[in-house]
Amino acid sequence: MHIHWFPGHMTKAQRMIREQLKLIDVVIELLDARIPLSSANPVIAELVEGKPKVVALNKSDLAETAQTAEWIRHFRSQGFTTVALDSSTGKGTKELVNKVEQEAAEKLAKLTAKGIKGRAVRAMILGIPNVGKSSLINRLIGTATAKTGDKPGVTRGQQWLKVGKNLELLDTPGVLWPRMDDQEVAFKLAVTGAIKDDIYDMEKVILDLLRILNTDYRERLCERYKVTPEQLPDDVEELLALIGAKRGCLRSGGVVDYEKARRIILTDFRSGKLGQFTLDRPAQL
Ligand SMILES: Nc1nc2c(ncn2[C@@H]2O[C@H](COP(=O)(O)OP(=O)(O)O)[C@@H](O)[C@H]2O)c(=O)[nH]1
Ligand SMILES: [Mg+2]
Structure with missing residues (x-):
């Protein structure tokens, strides 16, 4: 959920x-x-x-x-x-x-x-x-x-x-209230900022976002986070760690601050720094 x-x-x-x-x-x-x-x-x-x-x-x-x-x-x-x-x-x-x-x-x-x-x-x-x-x-x-x-x-x-x-x-x-009947819709509402950040599972939303980015927008990930396509891991948890490390989200001892990394990705996505996105496509109708 x-x-x-x-x-x-x-x-x-x-x-x-x-x-x-x-x-x-x-x-x-x-x-x-x-x-x-x-x-x-x-x-x-x-x-x-x-x-x-x-x-x-x-x-x-x-x-x-x-x-x-x-x-x-x-x-x-x-x-x-x-x-x-x-x-x-x-x-x-x-x-x-x-x-x-x-x-x-x-x-x-x-x-x-x-x-x-x-x-x-x-x-x-x-x-x-x-x-x-x-x-x-x-x-x-x-x-x-x-x-x-x-x-x-x-x-x-x-x-x-x-x-x-x-x-x-x-x-x-x-x-008006947003639709809440469908988890995919809920994901899109959360990631675009239509529903408040404290009422959804941010960890899951970011992993789902990374899955989309890592499938269809790899070149944007490379450009924004200064990595080569070969460096992009298939696993989205590894990708999160990589982005965190690249952006200097590190705690003492070099451990990645995942919370900070998630925040950065969400802000980059919502502000357009990762480019323009249309998550609902008329072609899907
Ligand atoms: N990039 C962008 N941001 C917008 C646009 N319209 C509103 N925003 C931002 O979206 C957020 C919510 O806007 P607001 O007018 O308060 O939404 P409301 O809750 O529907 O009244 C604010 O941070 C606005 O600056 C737009 O066309 N483009
Ligand atoms: Mg308002």
């Missing part, structure tokens, strides 16, 4: 999101571009119930560019308006705003026909923890008034944030 945790408050979160959705024209579903399937919430389709939706693949700077293009094609073929996003720089936010406004055009036209003119498009962001909801809100409003952090929660006193002339964004995103 990777995960020893089960999310509570699901029903309450779901109820709150349902209430908020009543006010909304368009939903922005934020997914992690590295794991567009694993970062999707299982009940979102039911929650959103046919409301216009734009799928935003965030952290696209950390995902394999060609795979993100494949995912966009995939989602579009399923009828979803989809954009790639990097909320750490704001890349893609203009396109996102345009798409959100397009999705709402039909509804606004109906309102206009009823005599309600010039109403702004109302949108809210939905996504699992750490997918970048607060970062995106900050990017969209252009100031740092929405707090970033990894504390999931739903607030009471909501506000509309003005984004440009035609769009209003709910200041509190809907925090």
Whole structure:
């Protein structure tokens, strides 16, 4: 088992999101571009119930560019308006705003026909923890008034944030819970940082990550940790020890500090220092 945790408050979160959705024209579903399937919430389709939706693949700077293009094609073929996003720089936010406004055009036209003119498009962001909801809100409003952090929660006193002339964004995103039914999904959530580090078995997650790296990304391991392909051991525990030694994670007596080595590998993976990764592949569908 990777995960020893089960999310509570699901029903309450779901109820709150349902209430908020009543006010909304368009939903922005934020997914992690590295794991567009694993970062999707299982009940979102039911929650959103046919409301216009734009799928935003965030952290696209950390995902394999060609795979993100494949995912966009995939989602579009399923009828979803989809954009790639990097909320750490704001890349893609203009396109996102345009798409959100397009999705709402039909509804606004109906309102206009009823005599309600010039109403702004109302949108809210939905996504699992750490997918970048607060970062995106900050990017969209252009100031740092929405707090970033990894504390999931739903607030009471909501506000509309003005984004440009035609769009209003709910200041509190809907925090969805991640899928927990599948150990492979749990691994991907853990390794990308979607679930807190203290609720999964870090030792096992790192060994699984090393297995993937040692199979499909050997040249990246060599480059990052300054080893030759011949030096790479097949055994992942040996690989961990090698990386630890190479990075100077040693205790007194020259014993490898495995905990430190694991931390380094995880940080390198999550920050993009080992390159871009897409762990969910559309080709696997
Ligand atoms: N590289 C990268 N990091 C991002 C991006 N969006 C958010 N982050 C980082 O991901 C972490 C979680 O972001 P946050 O906005 O707090 O997520 P939230 O829990 O969904 O509100 C923070 O460390 C952000 O800096 C992105 O597009 N690219
Ligand atoms: Mg947040």
